[in-house]
Amino acid sequence: VGSTSGSGSTSGSSPQNENTNSKTPRKLVDCVFKFGGSSLANAERIDHVANLIKDQIEQGYRPRAVVCSAMGKTTNNLLSAGEFALEGRVCVDAIRTLHVNTMDEFKLDEKDHTRQDVHELLEECEQMLTGVRMIQELSPKSLDQLVSYGERCSVRIMAARLNQLGVPALAFDAWDVGIQTDSNFGDAKLLPEYESAVQKAFDQRIDPNVVAVVTGFIGHDPNGKITTLGRGGSDLTATALGAALGLDEIQVWKDVDGILSTDPRVVPHAVALDQVSFEEASELAYFGAQVLHPIAMQPAMKYNVPVRVKNSYNPAAVGTIIQQEKSSQDRLVTAITYKKGVTVLDISSTQMLGAYGFLARVFREFEKHKLSVDVLASSEVSVSLTLDKKQDGTVINHLITDLQDCADITRKNNMSILTLITDVNKSSEVLATVFRVFSQQNIQVEMMSQGASKVNISFIVRSDSLENAITELHSCFFSGKCSVEPYPQQEENDKATTNGSTTVTNVNQEEMENAHAP
Numbered sequence: 033v034g035s036t037s038g039s040g041s042t043s044g045s046s047p048q049n050e051n052t053n054s055k056t057p058r059k060l061v062d063c064v065f066k067f068g069g070s071s072l073a074n075a076e077r078i079d080h081v082a083n084l085i086k087d088q089i090e091q092g093y094r095p096r097a098v099v100c101s102a103m104g105k106t107t108n109n110l111l112s113a114g115e116f117a118l119e120g121r122v123c124v125d126a127i128r129t130l131h132v133n134t135m136d137e138f139k140l141d142e143k144d145h146t147r148q149d150v151h152e153l154l155e156e157c158e159q160m161l162t163g164v165r166m167i168q169e170l171s172p173k174s175l176d177q178l179v180s181y182g183e184r185c186s187v188r189i190m191a192a193r194l195n196q197l198g199v200p201a202l203a204f205d206a207w208d209v210g211i212q213t214d215s216n217f218g219d220a221k222l223l224p225e226y227e228s229a230v231q232k233a234f235d236q237r238i239d240p241n242v243v244a245v246v247t248g249f250i251g252h253d254p255n256g257k258i259t260t261l262g263r264g265g266s267d268l269t270a271t272a273l274g275a276a277l278g279l280d281e282i283q284v285w286k287d288v289d290g291i292l293s294t295d296p297r298v299v300p301h302a303v304a305l306d307q308v309s310f311e312e313a314s315e316l317a318y319f320g321a322q323v324l325h326p327i328a329m330q331p332a333m334k335y336n337v338p339v340r341v342k343n344s345y346n347p348a349a350v351g352t353i354i355q356q357e358k359s360s361q362d363r364l365v366t367a368i369t370y371k372k373g374v375t376v377l378d379i380s381s382t383q384m385l386g387a388y389g390f391l392a393r394v395f396r397e398f399e400k401h402k403l404s405v406d407v408l409a410s411s412e413v414s415v416s417l418t419l420d421k422k423q424d425g426t427v428i429n430h431l432i433t434d435l436q437d438c439a440d441i442t443r444k445n446n447m448s449i450l451t452l453i454t455d456v457n458k459s460s461e462v463l464a465t466v467f468r469v470f471s472q473q474n475i476q477v478e479m480m481s482q483g484a485s486k487v488n489i490s491f492i493v494r495s496d497s498l499e500n501a502i503t504e505l506h507s508c509f510f511s512g513k514c515s516v517e518p519y520p521q522q523e524e525n526d527k528a529t530t531n532g533s534t535t536v537t538n539v540n541q542e543e544m545e546n547a548h549a550p
Contacts, residue, residue: 064273074130131189213259248265290304370498444478
């Protein structure tokens, strides 16, 4: 996969494909690796990941940084410990046991600096919780500091294990390698100056042949206080480092063979995609797929540094590459995703406000009630839109009450958004198949939206029709086994897909389900 990174080198290539002639040195692929909490759940998983990193280095990858989340459920356990402290009880026993047992497994003795560092962090964590118990307060700033102890312990243990395996490694808190944020505790944003700070840190402090094991999810504000980056924070740490350093590739290691064509809980034979664009990946994430969070992709998009989603259980799988360009495969639909449990509001004007006045009034009310819209379709005197299931039902009721003086409102609960990630320039071909399938299966479309994004078409259907709709459409667009006579162009694409199909291998059902879970 050819692409140019910020450093001017060719990106997205695999070192296994480089010329291996003994007279021609193999080109190193500079990259960032990121591993989430499930990949680091215990000593066995950390050992697996450490050996995986060693194997990748032997294959020609050079990880300038390895970004790690907290071990397993440590973040959740720290949050629970904070709640217990507010109730008058301080207990970090489970958290301490997990980390001490892991160090024992790796035979890190009492004099080892890693064991000392982890013990000091856990002692500091316990002291902080004692303070919370005494003052009966846990502010967003204190909460960010509390959850940081998980990542800070994790990276020290990972670095120690890498060194035991002969891979030179050093553990770093993210602020020590330049991750600077604003002071919005709980959902901090990177400051523009983080890029130069990261470059300076790696130029002056970190040997390119030493793996920097860096805490994901956390940073420092201008006052030196610990902040967290919010949802997708560890992925954002990885893409921020990769983009600032202009590396060849950012690798996000999960437990599936890449981004899948749909949710494997609905379609067990969902296939791994070879490549998607940043725009396609953002739409997939927004409409329910567990890909990278759209915010986490922004640094990589800015400099077009490819992001590869890989499988830590099956490292030989190529994975899915995310970059500016779409896949070269000629496919009508890239993927199918969905959101369940949404609310649909049909709002029709009862006054002669005209299009401008009516829509202005509607969206003033949405702003006042802080409600965000997923999908929207409008005419001069009416608008239909969807609200995510996370929106407060009481707030929706207040919105409806406030709009009743100028509009008739119909509310439909328990609806679903079915989204096709596709090239809207081919929408006629796509829709020709979609609506014949829907007609044959008696699936009613309550609402449709197309055009605002150039890569998605969304349909609102009843939730009890959703899985059937996904299964039938996946068969048409990915399996070449459509229940209706295919559109002529689609028939040609199906033959091409069948001849060169991609299959998912060596991934158990539970692992696959996490790839596309909404």
